[in-house]
Amino acid sequence: MVRVRKKTMLLDQALLDQARRLLGARNDTEAVKQALEEVVRRQRFIEGLERLARLGPIDTTRIDR
Numbered sequence: 001m002v003r004v005r006k007k008t009m010l011l012d013q014a015l016l017d018q019a020r021r022l023l024g025a026r027n028d029t030e031a032v033k034q035a036l037e038e039v040v041r042r043q044r045f046i047e048g049l050e051r052l053a054r055l056g057p058i059d060t061t062r063i064d065r
């Protein structure tokens with residue numbers, strides 16, 4: 001279940017405008033949402049790479065081609 005709450009924030013408008021353009025967001029709310037989702041996605045990606053690295057080197061002879 002997604003919880004949505006109204007927030008009042010002080011943001012750098014020029015930075016928000018730039019992020020909105022780069023993300024292709026329709027409005028400020030969508031830009032902030034997309035930026036937050038990207039931070040979470042990046043962290044999950046990093047954690048996945050760290051788990052993979054703990055498994056040790058990859059034996060390329062066992063890769064199906």
